[in-house]
Structures are given as C-alpha cells and as structure tokens.
Amino acid sequence: MTHSYQLVTPNNIWPDRAQHATFGADKAHLSAVSVLTSDPAVAQRHWRALAVARPGVLALVVALTGSASSLTEAWWWLSALALVALAAAIAERALPPSRLRAAGEMALASIVIGLGFPEAYLALPYLLLPAFAGGLTGGAGGAILATIIAALGMAAGDILARNALLDLSSASSLAAWLAIVFVTGAIGAWLLRQENVHVADGERYAAAYRLLSELRVVSRRLSGGLDPMTLAEGILDNVAARMDVRRAALLVRREGGVLFPLARRGDDDGWLVGAEHDPVVLDAWTNEVPAWAPAGRRGHRVVLPLRVGSRTIGAVVADVPEQASPDELTELARSTDEGAVRLETALLFDEVRELATREERQRLAREIHDGIAQELASMGYLVDDLLARTTSADTASLATTLRRELTRIVTELRHSVFDLRSDLDRETGLGETLSGYARQVGAQARLKVHLVNQEGQERLRPEVEAELLRIGQEAITNVRKHAKARNLWVTVSVNPPSAHIRVADDGTGMRDRPSDRYGLDIMAERARRIGATLVIEDAPEGGTVVGVSLGPDNEEG
Incomplete structure (x- = not known):
C-alpha cells in the first residue's frame, strides 16, 4: 500500500561536505556513477x-x-x-x-x-x-x-x-x-x-543513489532512528512535558486530504473523527501558527502546526484543562520544529521503503509466474503426452499421480502469485481488502465465506495495516491448504489504534495439520513487529481459530 505524504526534504538534514569524507567506499562508488552519467x-x-x-x-x-x-x-x-x-x-x-x-x-x-x-x-x-x-x-x-x-x-x-x-x-x-x-x-x-x-535519466539515478547513500549513513547516526511512530511519540512527550495534556494526538495527512493519527496519548473515544474539517486544525495548518478554541467542559483544544520551512507537514492536537498564553503556544510550536524535520525525514524514508517492498513483491510475482510456474505447466504437457502413449498400467498410474502433483504445485504457485500481488489499496481499508481476498480464495477453494467488517473512516498506520493484512492472508491461506473446511469466517474490527482480526473454519483443526510451522512462525513474527497479540487454537466445535489483536481493545467483539 502506498501513501503519499506532503513532504519537503530540507537541505539541512543531509551531512555537509566535510561529513562526506567519511563515506569511504560509498562515496567512491558514487563518484564512479557521477562520472558515468556526465561522461560525453x-x-x-x-x-x-x-x-x-x-x-x-x-x-x-x-x-x-x-x-x-x-x-x-x-x-x-x-x-x-x-x-x-x-x-x-x-x-x-x-x-x-x-x-x-x-x-x-x-x-x-x-x-x-x-x-x-x-x-x-x-x-x-x-x-x-x-x-x-x-x-x-x-x-x-x-x-x-x-x-x-x-x-x-x-x-x-x-x-x-x-x-x-x-x-x-x-x-x-x-x-x-x-x-x-x-x-x-x-x-x-x-x-x-x-x-x-x-544523460538526464542517468543524472536522476545518480542523484537518487547519492541521496539514498547519504540517508543510509545518516540513519545509522540518528539517535531517534527513522521510525515515524517513535518520533511522533517523542514530539507528544515534548508537548506533554511543557503542558498539562489530558489527551493528544499527532496528525499527518494522507492522500485524499484525510488526516490520520500517527501517535496518541490519553483516552480514545473517537474525538479525532473528522479532524480534517475542524476549524481550529484548519486554521493552524493553513496559517502555520498555533491555534486554540474552547472545548466545553473539556477545557481548551490546542493545535500546534508541525512546520518544515514554509510547509506544514502535520499537527499536534491536544486537549488541555487550562488555556495557555499566546507566547507559551508560540514557544511550544517553535520547540516542535526540530522534531518536525525528523518526522518528515522518517515519513519520506518509510514511503521509499514501502515502495521498494511493493515493487519487490511485484517482481517476485512476475518471476514465479513467468518462470517456474510456466516450466511446471510445460512438464504437465509432457506427462499428458506420456499418458497418451503408454500401454503399461503401472506407468500410467505413476504418470497420473505425477500429473496430479504437478497440477497441485502449479495451483499453489498461482495462489502465491495472487498473494504477492494482493496489497492494500489507497482508497479501501484493511477490512475491505482482506474481505476481498477471502472472497477470492473462497471462490477458488469452494468455501462458503462469512464476512464481518467493522471499520470506520479512521485508518491505522500504513505499516501496521500491511502486517495485519499479511497475517490475515496467511491464516486464510492455511484454511485453503490444510483445513479441509466447508466454511470460512473472517471478522475484521478496526478502531484506531486498536484492531482485531479473527479467521475461523470448521475443518480438521490443528491436531491434523502438518508439522511444518514456518507459516505460523512468520505470522507470530509479524504480530511481534507491530506489538500485537496472536492466538491460534482449536475451536471447541471443531476447526481452527486465528485471532490477532492490537492496541488496548484486545478482546474479541
């Protein structure tokens, strides 16, 4: 899934020329690239x-x-x-x-x-x-x-x-x-x-290589790393240290103009729904100055723009019990500027990494489809020819078994290609994407699919959505491959920062599954990566239940 942020990379986040001397072999290789692209x-x-x-x-x-x-x-x-x-x-x-x-x-x-x-x-x-x-x-x-x-x-x-x-x-x-x-x-x-x-194309590649090389070196030296959520939480901690904050969130804009929270503090009761239409948020974002407004019994709402140069890349929205003075708000907004530069860099790096991952998945899908899948299909034709020519019953039996196995392997490869090409869409959310995947797999495996999708307008962070999608896909794939089930139940509930996915079947259960746990280990690793809880167990009435829960609302709905 690719998200486009309104990003500006400032020149002062890169090392100066003196620091370039430390690049060693990277700089030597970069110089070679530059010579190649500018050679007449x-x-x-x-x-x-x-x-x-x-x-x-x-x-x-x-x-x-x-x-x-x-x-x-x-x-x-x-x-x-x-x-x-x-x-x-x-x-x-x-x-x-x-x-x-x-x-x-x-x-x-x-x-x-x-x-x-x-x-x-x-x-x-x-x-x-x-x-x-x-x-x-x-x-x-x-x-x-x-x-x-x-x-x-x-x-x-x-x-x-x-x-x-x-x-x-x-x-x-x-x-x-x-x-x-x-x-x-x-x-x-x-x-x-x-x-x-x-030459222009070569210069663009040289410039991209130069920036990526510098980013690799710089990212190893940054104290806060390049994790957007960690940096966003650091900005909220800075605000909370200077103000009495009851609840707060850091918002960034995703494609389509929708604001979504990158990090939160305090309770979560849907108070950020429609934040992109909040006049206080719009005022602070547009004018690049702090804004505040009374929030009834809640006290006051304060919005601090995250500024990089002449651009606003995000906003901190906080509910505070008492109104702060304009000077305090100005000083607080100024203190977040350095964090804004770091956050923008992390978001840009995250987008580049996400694009690279998506392109690699597409490349693997093409190689599998055009390579081994085609070769195995060709072997199947040879086996068909052998079946047509043989007069031996034993040879015909072995050839039939071989043909059946080749068909099964080609089918699995095609499913793998489908899995690699399945990705989160910019417009649809996690629930809709996983539901579409379940319907597709159910049609292929002749499963009756039961879907429950409880997802609002708010979205999880892109990398969290991607990991949850892969866990859900792996669970659904296991039902198709191993469960021998007739029914598949998929439930998705998303209420950022919480989410829950439940995949259940009425098949043979875990006791009759193969001993290979590689897929289950990958699911557990993905869950740990985003701080989610993964539970895989046999259902009392038969079959298997896979549940993954994220955030404070970990109970199944």
Whole structure:
C-alpha cells in the first residue's frame, strides 16, 4: 500500500561536505556513477564519426566529378571545398562543438558549390556533413538553420558567379537536395535528444543513489532512528512535558486530504473523527501558527502546526484543562520544529521503503509466474503426452499421480502469485481488502465465506495495516491448504489504534495439520513487529481459530 505524504526534504538534514569524507567506499562508488552519467563519450562518438566521414565524402565528390567531367576544369571549386573541409577539421580540434561552427562550415561549402554550379552539382552530398553537425549542436532549430543557410549560400554563390538566379529546373533539383539536407539535420537533432534523455535519466539515478547513500549513513547516526511512530511519540512527550495534556494526538495527512493519527496519548473515544474539517486544525495548518478554541467542559483544544520551512507537514492536537498564553503556544510550536524535520525525514524514508517492498513483491510475482510456474505447466504437457502413449498400467498410474502433483504445485504457485500481488489499496481499508481476498480464495477453494467488517473512516498506520493484512492472508491461506473446511469466517474490527482480526473454519483443526510451522512462525513474527497479540487454537466445535489483536481493545467483539 502506498501513501503519499506532503513532504519537503530540507537541505539541512543531509551531512555537509566535510561529513562526506567519511563515506569511504560509498562515496567512491558514487563518484564512479557521477562520472558515468556526465561522461560525453556518447556525443564524442558522433563527432568522431563526422570527422572521419568528412575526408571520405570529399574523396567521393572528387571521384564523382572526375568520372563525370574533367578535373582540370573543376580544380578551383574542388580546391576551395577542400580548404573548407580543412578549416572545419581544424576548427573541430580547436573549438568545442557549437551551432556557429556548423553554420560557418555550411555557409562556406554552400557558397563554393553555388560558385561552381552547375558543374559542382556532384558536390552537394558534402552539405550533409554540416547539416548533421547543425542538428547535433542545435537540435531541430539547428537543422532548420542549416537548411536555410544552405539555400542562401548556394543562391549567393550563383549570383556572384553568373549575376543571375538559378533557372527553374536547377532550382527544383536543389530543392530536393535541400529536403535531404533538412532530413540529415533532423537525424542529428534526434540523436541529440536521445543523448539528453539518456544523460538526464542517468543524472536522476545518480542523484537518487547519492541521496539514498547519504540517508543510509545518516540513519545509522540518528539517535531517534527513522521510525515515524517513535518520533511522533517523542514530539507528544515534548508537548506533554511543557503542558498539562489530558489527551493528544499527532496528525499527518494522507492522500485524499484525510488526516490520520500517527501517535496518541490519553483516552480514545473517537474525538479525532473528522479532524480534517475542524476549524481550529484548519486554521493552524493553513496559517502555520498555533491555534486554540474552547472545548466545553473539556477545557481548551490546542493545535500546534508541525512546520518544515514554509510547509506544514502535520499537527499536534491536544486537549488541555487550562488555556495557555499566546507566547507559551508560540514557544511550544517553535520547540516542535526540530522534531518536525525528523518526522518528515522518517515519513519520506518509510514511503521509499514501502515502495521498494511493493515493487519487490511485484517482481517476485512476475518471476514465479513467468518462470517456474510456466516450466511446471510445460512438464504437465509432457506427462499428458506420456499418458497418451503408454500401454503399461503401472506407468500410467505413476504418470497420473505425477500429473496430479504437478497440477497441485502449479495451483499453489498461482495462489502465491495472487498473494504477492494482493496489497492494500489507497482508497479501501484493511477490512475491505482482506474481505476481498477471502472472497477470492473462497471462490477458488469452494468455501462458503462469512464476512464481518467493522471499520470506520479512521485508518491505522500504513505499516501496521500491511502486517495485519499479511497475517490475515496467511491464516486464510492455511484454511485453503490444510483445513479441509466447508466454511470460512473472517471478522475484521478496526478502531484506531486498536484492531482485531479473527479467521475461523470448521475443518480438521490443528491436531491434523502438518508439522511444518514456518507459516505460523512468520505470522507470530509479524504480530511481534507491530506489538500485537496472536492466538491460534482449536475451536471447541471443531476447526481452527486465528485471532490477532492490537492496541488496548484486545478482546474479541
């Protein structure tokens, strides 16, 4: 499940340049990445090819002219074109690639060809070189500029030689060559665009690697770690140490504008439902200043914005018995700013980690589906062929058993792929997601599914929802694989910060299950990770009951 937070990563949370010296091998590897992404080798290959092609094209022009006419009559414009090529080669050595350099070569070459026209008609292929260079340096604009300069240069050369414009037939022939010149320049522009995209993509990866490397180093040095809930509770502790707080919560915004509590103190009676519409919360969040309002017999409600730079990334909502002075609230809000930076960093790191986990699950699902599942299915076809060909009863019996086992394994692999691809949706909650999973598994295993979903608008923390979902999925999968049941009962109750999931069946119970407890151990590990209680027991009326409870309301409903 991916949650998008409104996050801004401030520059001052990263180590300065002096601290970079401690990165050791990470920094060396990072430098190598940076060199690779900024290396102009790709562009240099195009320019080297152009330099090699120039004398080749000039030799081709000389050969074509010699075969079509006398070289003694064309020596002067051939020599002039050779001088242009020599000057272009020297400029490539002395000057960096530029649109002006390509335009200069195009102007001189086109004037020479115009002066020698129509005998210099066979020299028109030379214009493709500066056209290509124009596209490489100036993109589409460079290609257009090269074409215009070619047309004007040939027209100017022809006027200087004969004091007249080209006739209609010659102009139509040159127009076709000008189209070819433009296409060549466009090819150079396309290559330039590809290089820019490649370099930009490489620079983005280098920047991502740099930030992740620094984050890894910094996270090992942070006293509070990068657990959002721990940091949020630390902020609430800081507020409680300065004010007489009866109850408090730290709210952050999830996608869709809904605020949800990352940490709480005090009783929980649904007082935060609809907090995103509370005028006091909206006032503090929008104006980035503390706000308060009377709360009837409860005293006063105080809202402290969590500010990072010019952004509000969260808010502390607290009910206090007595009103605090504006100066006290301002000082208290200022004291939470440092904690806000830490919390925002933790939320960002948590989102990156969550995205990486989700992508890895999708990758594993693809590999299983496209790899071993397909190969086993192919083996099944071979067994089918063996069954069709064999005349031995013993061989047919063994082949039938083998085919049955292959079908079972492929089915289990497909279920595994389904499990890996099942994830919490941004819009639906834990109860709806687990109910959908139960319905899908029930349809596949021909189970009658009974669902109870008691879930309101408030959501648990994303990582808690993810762990509870995996526990519920594993319990449902065990019913499908081992229970030999007819009915499946799934009950989900969510009342943040409490939650309860109950998965029951009317199957054979735990006594007849296989001795492999790997799945049960994983469920217990997930429960411990979020501080939940996991109970797995035989039901008195038969079957198995798996219950996982989180928070103070651990009793089953």
